[in-house]
Amino acid sequence: MRLLIVEDDAPLASGLSRILEAEGHAVDVTERGEDAVLAASQEHFDLVILDIGLPRMDGFEVLRRLRAAEKRIPVLVLTARDAVEDRVHGLDIGADDYMVKPFAMPELTARVRALLRRSQAHGGPRIVHGPLALDTVARRAFLRNEPLELAAREWAVLEVLLAKVEKIVSKEAIIQAVAGWGDDLSPNAIEVYVSRLRSKLEPAGIKIRTVRGFGYMLEEFKPALH
Amino acid sequence: MPARSLRAHLLRMLLPPIAALLALGAIVAYYPSGEPTTEAYDQALVDIGIALGGHIRVAPDEYRFEVPPAVEQVLRTDRYDVIFYRVLSPSGQHIAGDTSLRPPSGDVTAYNSDVNGQKVRVVSVEAPCGRSSCTILVGETTIKRARAAREFLLTSMLPGILIALATLLIVWFGVKRGLWPLARLSDELKARSPRDLRPIDTAAAPEEMRPLVSALNGLLDEVALSARNQQRFLANAAHQLRTPLAGLQAHTELALAQPIPESCRAHLEQVHQATIRTARLANQLLALARAEPGGRGSSSEVNLRSVVEGEADAWVHQALARDVDLGFELDAAPVHGDALLLREALANLVHNAIEYSNGGGRVTVRTGQREGRSFAEVEDDGPGIAPQERERVLERFYRVPGTPGTGSGLGLAIVREIAGGHGALIELAEGAGARGCRVALTFPHG
Numbered sequence: 001m002r003l004l005i006v007e008d009d010a011p012l013a014s015g016l017s018r019i020l021e022a023e024g025h026a027v028d029v030t031e032r033g034e035d036a037v038l039a040a041s042q043e044h045f046d047l048v049i050l051d052i053g054l055p056r057m058d059g060f061e062v063l064r065r066l067r068a069a070e071k072r073i074p075v076l077v078l079t080a081r082d083a084v085e086d087r088v089h090g091l092d093i094g095a096d097d098y099m100v101k102p103f104a105m106p107e108l109t110a111r112v113r114a115l116l117r118r119s120q121a122h123g124g125p126r127i128v129h130g131p132l133a134l135d136t137v138a139r140r141a142f143l144r145n146e147p148l149e150l151a152a153r154e155w156a157v158l159e160v161l162l163a164k165v166e167k168i169v170s171k172e173a174i175i176q177a178v179a180g181w182g183d184d185l186s187p188n189a190i191e192v193y194v195s196r197l198r199s200k201l202e203p204a205g206i207k208i209r210t211v212r213g214f215g216y217m218l219e220e221f222k223p224a225l226h
Numbered sequence: 227m228p229a230r231s232l233r234a235h236l237l238r239m240l241l242p243p244i245a246a247l248l249a250l251g252a253i254v255a256y257y258p259s260g261e262p263t264t265e266a267y268d269q270a271l272v273d274i275g276i277a278l279g280g281h282i283r284v285a286p287d288e289y290r291f292e293v294p295p296a297v298e299q300v301l302r303t304d305r306y307d308v309i310f311y312r313v314l315s316p317s318g319q320h321i322a323g324d325t326s327l328r329p330p331s332g333d334v335t336a337y338n339s340d341v342n343g344q345k346v347r348v349v350s351v352e353a354p355c356g357r358s359s360c361t362i363l364v365g366e367t368t369i370k371r372a373r374a375a376r377e378f379l380l381t382s383m384l385p386g387i388l389i390a391l392a393t394l395l396i397v398w399f400g401v402k403r404g405l406w407p408l409a410r411l412s413d414e415l416k417a418r419s420p421r422d423l424r425p426i427d428t429a430a431a432p433e434e435m436r437p438l439v440s441a442l443n444g445l446l447d448e449v450a451l452s453a454r455n456q457q458r459f460l461a462n463a464a465h466q467l468r469t470p471l472a473g474l475q476a477h478t479e480l481a482l483a484q485p486i487p488e489s490c491r492a493h494l495e496q497v498h499q500a501t502i503r504t505a506r507l508a509n510q511l512l513a514l515a516r517a518e519p520g521g522r523g524s525s526s527e528v529n530l531r532s533v534v535e536g537e538a539d540a541w542v543h544q545a546l547a548r549d550v551d552l553g554f555e556l557d558a559a560p561v562h563g564d565a566l567l568l569r570e571a572l573a574n575l576v577h578n579a580i581e582y583s584n585g586g587g588r589v590t591v592r593t594g595q596r597e598g599r600s601f602a603e604v605e606d607d608g609p610g611i612a613p614q615e616r617e618r619v620l621e622r623f624y625r626v627p628g629t630p631g632t633g634s635g636l637g638l639a640i641v642r643e644i645a646g647g648h649g650a651l652i653e654l655a656e657g658a659g660a661r662g663c664r665v666a667l668t669f670p671h672g
Contacts (some may be wrong), residue, residue, distance in 0.1 A: 009469045013477025022483070053465050080468035102472035102505040105479040107543070168539050211542055211552025212590070214535075 001046040002114055005029045007078065008061060009053050012101075016049065020112065021107050024179045026144060033057030039064045045073055047115055050095075066095045074181040110134040110220060114166055114187050127162050130221030131204045134162065150200075153178055157193045160209065161218040170215040233401045239395060248386040255382035256375070263374050264347075268336050271309075271349040272363040275456040278311055278362050279353025280323070289315050290353055291322035308371040310341055310348075316358040327365050341365065407432050411439070419647070423450040448547050456515075464512050494570045507532050510636040513570045514622075517643040530559035530593040530602045533569050541576050541591075549585040552576070557594035559602060562668040563648045572602055574637040579606035582629075582663075596668070603666035610663045617656040641665070 003020055007013040008031040017027040027043075030036050033054045040048065048066070051061035059164055063075060077095040096118075097111055127134040135214045139146040139155065150158065156178040170186045176190075179185050194216055198208055207219040278301065281293040291313045292302075302309045312323035326341045327348065336349045348365035411431065425443040428436055482491070534556055545552035545666040561568070573590070579589040587608045595645075611619055615626050622639040647653045653670045 009473055010470060011473035012476055015473055015480055018480050019476060022480075051469075053469070078472075080465040080472075101468040102475045102501075104502075105476055154440070166543075170535070199236055209546075212551065214538055214557065216556040217542065 001025045002044065003028070003047045003049065004036060004039060004049045006033065006054065006059070007031065007049070007051045008053040009051070009152060015105075018162070019109060023112070024038055024111055025112075026099075033059065033062040040066055040071060040073065041069060046075050046119065047112060048075045049146070050075055050077050051107065052077060053081060063094055071120075074119045076111060084182055113220070117165065118163070122142060127159075129218070130223070132162050132201065132206055132221075134159070143201070148200065151193075151196075154193050154200075155196055155205075157190065161216060165218050166220050168211050168215050168217045176214065193209055233397060234403070236397050236401060237394070240397060241390075244390050245392060246361040247538070248383060248390065250384050250477055250550065252379060252383050256379050259663030263371065263378070264652075265383075266337075266379065267366075267371055268349050271347070271366060272341055272351055272451060274309065274311070275335065275349060275362040275364040276353070276419070278364070279351060280312065282319040282353055282355055282360055283357040287322050289313075289360060304370070306373065307366040307368070308344075310346065310363075312363045314361040316360055318361075320578035327363050329363060339365065339464045341367075347371065363520070406436075407435055409434070415442075415647060418648075419593070423447075423453065424462070435464070460512055460515055464508075467508045468505070471501060471508065475501050475505065510574075510640060513567075513574075513640050514636060514643060516645060517567055517570070518639060520605055525564055528561055528563050528568055530561060530568065530572070530600060531556045532601070533565060533572060534591055534593055535574060537569060537576075539595060541573070541580075544577065545580050545589065548583070550580050551585045551586075551588045552580065553588070553590045555590060555592040555594075557670075559593040559595060560646065561600045561650075563669075567644045567647065571641045571667065572604070574641050575602075575667075577605040578637050578665075579604045579608070579663070582606065582608040584608060587662075599668050599671055601668045603664055604663065605657045607659075607662035610656060610661065611654060620652070638665075640666070 001024075003025050005013055005016050005020075005027060007029070009017065013029045013031065018027050024122070025104045028039065030039060031054075034057050036048070037057075039045075041064050045097070050059045050062060056063070057078075059077060062150070062209055063077070065074065066073060074096045077093075077098040078101055079098060099108060099111065107122040125135060125137040127136065130147075133145075134155075136159075141150050141155070141158075157174055160174050160177045171190050174190050175185045175187070175225055178190070179189070194208055194210075199209070205223070206221060209217045211217055277293075277297075279295065281297075285611050289576055289629050301311075301314075310324040310327045312325065312327040312329075313321040314329060315321055315600060318329065324341070327346075328339055330348070332349055334350070336347070339346050346365040346367045347368055348363055351362045351364065352359040353362050371573045382403050411426070414426070420507050423446050425446055426439050428439050453611070462511070475498070478494060478501055482494055482498060486494070526555045534554065537552065559628070576589065576591060583589055583606045587607050589604065591604050593600075593602045595601070598632040611626065618624050619626060620638050620642045621635075623635040624639075625635040642652055653666045653668065655664045655666070
């Protein structure tokens with residue numbers, strides 16, 4: 001994937017680019033907002049990592065221009081300012097995710113992966129999560145290339161969780177996404193579907209974690225070490 | 227001169243002129259009033275003199291004065307005063323009466339004199355004695371006159387005294403009544419939260435108080451301005467600190483991912499841990515500065531439940547990294563406050579609970595309402611805090627002796643500061659089953 005880092009702090013920018021290159025991405029770095037807007041208009045990037053505190057044209061303005069040009073590039077905002085944090089928190093500025101400096105690198109790479117996955121899956125007919133693959137057009141699931149039987153509601157719950165890997169999805173959110181069938185669903189019913197999904201997916205190393213009193217989180221797939 | 231009490235000051239200013247006016251009024255009323263009284267009493271003496279004059283007998287070569295004892299008794303009787311008389315011949319010879327009564331020194335009909343050291347008023351009356359006239363002096367002591375004068379003085383001064391008393395009362399209660407808007411302003415200021423730097427409503431103040439209110443508003447304005455400057459400084463400081471720390475963290479993590487000698491790795495691990503600690507400390511110091519009065523002023527309706535839901539993701543990942551089971555029991559908990567600060571307070575509580583939980587521990591975050599008051603609490607099953615330490619752990623930089631880990635001792639101080647700014651009560655107790663620790667923030671009604 002091709003990533004653009006817009007960050008005026010040279011040590012941080014070089015650190016970020018090295019880490020993301022190690023993940024197998026092609027990374028370009030610029031320290032000026034103007035250059036970022038220009039580069040994004042001329043070339044294709046799969047993700048932009050954007051610092052808000054830039055000299056002259058700040059990150060907000062860069063983001064505004066990117067969105068004005070109808071660029072649907074995922075943007076991960078970096079911020080060091082509390083006041084900005086407050087504004088970005090609601091993500092009302094059109095960012096896809098944000099991180100407050102300083103941050104742990106594994107968390108950054110996890111977020112980058114999640115954003116890329118989401119944008120690739122966006123509207124795409126095929127969702128892949130480790131050994132699991134969902135063909136959303138044919139509505140067929142495969143696990144380790146074997147067909148996997150999923151009931152309609154199990155499919156719906158899995159789709160919601162797959163859209164937010166490594167993020168907690170509340171039971172209410174799952175109910176809302178699944179209850180398109182007209183009847184009321186109780187939180188207990190969701191538990192039943194999740195436990196059925198678990199028994200089908202866990203043998204392949206796919207884990208759905210319960211967050212007590214809140215909801216569920218589909219963990220990032222980590223291939224078992226041999 | 228510093229006026230300690232406005233009342234005393236007003237009274238000091240008002241009383242001397244009132245007293246002077248009273249005295250002047252008394253003098254003006256008293257002196258002219260003396261004359262008619264004196265004339266009336268003198269006339270009574272003249273009447274006695276005339277009555278006595280009828281008892282003078284003129285013999286060929288002498289004057290005789292014969293008055294029946296009963297008549298003399300009647301004439302001399304008075305309720306208050308002693309009455310003296312003396313009869314003198316036309317040539318001034320003593321004929322009868324009290325020799326102690328001295329004749330006038332000049333040609334006057336009424337005069338003041340004294341008898342045996344007592345003040346007396348004397349009138350002299352001419353009575354026919356043959357072809358010429360004798361003189362009859364009638365005197366009386368001045369008790370009655372003095373008494374009349376006193377009574378008159380009192381009556382004439384009474385309205386003045388009443389006016390003075392009324393003035394005292396008016397000053398006493400009037401000052402209180404007049405200063406009522408000031409008392410209301412002071413109540414309003416007392417009721418304010420230290421974060422509330424909005425100007426005071428000038429329109430509600432009486433005209434005389436407007437300069438005071440504008441001066442206060444000017445001051446509030448300056449405080450707000452300096453608070454804004456402080457905020458700008460903090461924002462810049464945050465940026466200046468956090469960005470290089472992020473770079474430092476990135477590079478140490480990069481270096482740790484390289485194949486490096488073990489001896490080097492140990493040092494690098496230390497650098498990495500120190501970087502993370504420094505970053506956290508920087509964040510906490512900034513949070514503490516923000517939480518202090520005069521920090522941020524943004525206040526709105528916040529639901530603690532939404533605050534927790536918004537942060538749950540980040541907290542769960544922190545908990546997973548330490549193998550802690552983080553759970554939630556969330557109900558609506560509306561409060562009035564600063565969402566960013568409340569988030570900071572809860573994040574500190576959760577961070578502490580996770581940090582001090584043993585691996586495999588259990589941490590539960592709750593929000594909701596108890597007895598109509600919103601609350602948020604975090605409970606863990608870690609080592610807990612001994613009762614005698616519970617007060618001290620809220621102090622800045624205090625850490626319970628022997629505590630493992632690398633905390634700064636600022637987390638709970640930040641929570642206390644933020645709770646204080648929101649009028650919330652902070653309570654430290656044991657967790658369920660007498661294990662671990664439960665920290666609860668209970669917010670005021672409505």
